[in-house]
Amino acid sequence: MSSSLAQDILYDAIVVGAGPSGCSTALFLARAGHFVLLVDKAKFPREKVCGDAVSGKSIGVLRTLGLLAHLEAQPHGVITGLKMISPNGKEVLVPFPNATGLTCAGYCLRRQQTDAVLFAAAKAESNITLIENFSVSGLERDASGAVIGISGSQANRESVSPPLNNERTYKGRVVIGADGAGSVVARSLGLAGVPPEHAFMAVRGYWRGVGGLGDHIELFFIDQVLPGYFWIFPMGDGTANVGLGILNSDIKKRGEHPNKILLNAIAKHPALIARFTSAKQEGPIGAWVIPNGSHTRPNFGDGWVLVGDAASLVDPFSGEGVGNALSSGQFAAQTINEALGKNPGNGPLPAASLAPYSELVESKLRPEIMTSYNLQRASRSRFLLNVFIGKAATKPAFRQMIIDMLASDEAKQQVKDPLFYLKLLLP
Numbered sequence: 191m192s193s194s195l196a197q198d199i200l201y202d203a204i205v206v207g208a209g210p211s212g213c214s215t216a217l218f219l220a221r222a223g224h225f226v227l228l229v230d231k232a233k234f235p236r237e238k239v240c241g242d243a244v245s246g247k248s249i250g251v252l253r254t255l256g257l258l259a260h261l262e263a264q265p266h267g268v269i270t271g272l273k274m275i276s277p278n279g280k281e282v283l284v285p286f287p288n289a290t291g292l293t294c295a296g297y298c299l300r301r302q303q304t305d306a307v308l309f310a311a312a313k314a315e316s317n318i319t320l321i322e323n324f325s326v327s328g329l330e331r332d333a334s335g336a337v338i339g340i341s342g343s344q345a346n347r348e349s350v351s352p353p354l355n356n357e358r359t360y361k362g363r364v365v366i367g368a369d370g371a372g373s374v375v376a377r378s379l380g381l382a383g384v385p386p387e388h389a390f391m392a393v394r395g396y397w398r399g400v401g402g403l404g405d406h407i408e409l410f411f412i413d414q415v416l417p418g419y420f421w422i423f424p425m426g427d428g429t430a431n432v433g434l435g436i437l438n439s440d441i442k443k444r445g446e447h448p449n450k451i452l453l454n455a456i457a458k459h460p461a462l463i464a465r466f467t468s469a470k471q472e473g474p475i476g477a478w479v480i481p482n483g484s485h486t487r488p489n490f491g492d493g494w495v496l497v498g499d500a501a502s503l504v505d506p507f508s509g510e511g512v513g514n515a516l517s518s519g520q521f522a523a524q525t526i527n528e529a530l531g532k533n534p535g536n537g538p539l540p541a542a543s544l545a546p547y548s549e550l551v552e553s554k555l556r557p558e559i560m561t562s563y564n565l566q567r568a569s570r571s572r573f574l575l576n577v578f579i580g581k582a583a584t585k586p587a588f589r590q591m592i593i594d595m596l597a598s599d600e601a602k603q604q605v606k607d608p609l610f611y612l613k614l615l616l617p
């Protein structure tokens with residue numbers, strides 16, 4: 191469908207952003223029989239700065255969407271566990287629980303490929319009208335202030351001079367902001383940005399030939415990077431995704447570019463020097479912001495919903511955001527489907543009918559996010575990291591407790607309990 195025709199239509203839903211959260215929302219809505227406009231400023235397949243880890247949560251939603259086999263057909267690394275390295279050089283490898291139906295916990299594959307699988311599925315859906323190269327710049331509102339559409343411009347990023355007079359508006363009964371960390375939808379709604387103490391600045395690059403790669407992800411809590419973390423993720427093709435995450439507030443205090451911190455860690459940390467001796471960097475180092483779910487921002491209102499990074503839903507310990515992006519898209523679609531059923535007509539969906547989305551986020555995603563926030567705060571202490579990882583490396587019973595914590599949300603709650611820290615400090 192051409193974009194000029196698309197302009198004359200009232201869509202059931204308009205989704206801004208075709209990343210994991212946007213494609214998930216659009217696919218679930220389209221499959222429930224709704225007519226969806228999905229726009230993205232990029233042309234797909236597009237590059238995305240990411241750690242590339244696809245966890246059990248992501249796998250669950252991809253399976254529900256019937257896309258797991260498509261993902262598995264892409265080149266990928268298999269993940270079975272997590273190695274943690276302490277500031278004083280102790281290390282421990284703990285197995286992750288297997289994802290449901292798999293013999294491993296998850297995969298590592300280039301985000302370009304993960305997103306291409308989702309995008310291809312959206313493109314194949316007859317109920318979804320897809321417009322690439324469309325950059326949203328604002329929201330359309332009715333007299334009461336309810337959101338009734340989007341405005342933006344069509345620009346071919348590959349052309350040297352984009353055509354003039356290419357402003358477009360599109361109308362829908364609900365607009366879903368799935369446009370990531372710098373969400374234009376959230377800004378147009380007047381929402382404050384994510385505070386620096388609740389967002390990571392994260393960078394990543396690819397290296398070929400890193401020594402000692404296994405089928406586990408590695409998190410280094412090392413002096414060159416603390417109070418942030420450094421990671422190595424095996425991509426299964428001889429390359430590794432190497433990166434770090436540091437809270438924006440800490441980066442500001444430190445006044446150093448995160449790329450420099452990354453390269454300095456590789457050059458100065460004894461274990462990393464050895465592993466990178468024969469490694470070659472491939473491509474540039476990319477940087478992006480990770481909005482953590484320890485910050486709660488409004489995520490629905492009259493005629494609008496925010497999902498994924500636009501709703502600030504990333505795990506504040508691991509930096510994992512794809513799982514919550516896909517899940518929030520599913521919750522938003524479920525709520526919008528019910529709201530459209532209860533509110534026939536042409537008007538914007540009222541906030542009250544979209545409130546169940548926020549309740550699903552709070553009950554299904556926020557508890558785990560807040561446990562991870564406690565872990566993030568504990569991992570700022572060099573002393574606690576040395577005790578925790580040192581003890582896990584030498585005491586099987588303590589290591590088992592961590593395995594249980596990785597497997598169960600209930601066991602994870604222990605980090606909130608002062609007795610946990612007493613047990614940690616006892617020999």
Ligand SMILES: Cc1cc2nc3c(=O)[nH]c(=O)nc-3n(C[C@H](O)[C@H](O)[C@H](O)COP(=O)(O)OP(=O)(O)OC[C@H]3O[C@@H](n4cnc5c(N)ncnc54)[C@H](O)[C@@H]3O)c2cc1C
Pocket residue numbers: 206207208209210211212229230231232238239240241242243244245324325326327368369370371373374392393394433477478479480497498499500504509510511512513515
């Ligand atoms: C360095 C780094 C490492 C990470 N590692 C991991 C990891 O290993 N595992 C994990 O699960 N998560 C990881 N994350 C987090 C993860 O990348 C995000 O949580 C995830 O991408 C969120 O998905 P989303 O769909 O909400 O947003 P995005 O993936 O950011 O998609 C947003 C889309 O909106 C489009 N868009 C933006 N603005 C506009 C506009 N104005 N108009 C139209 N379209 C627009 C963009 O082009 C984009 O396609 C990492 C993040 C970073 C920065």
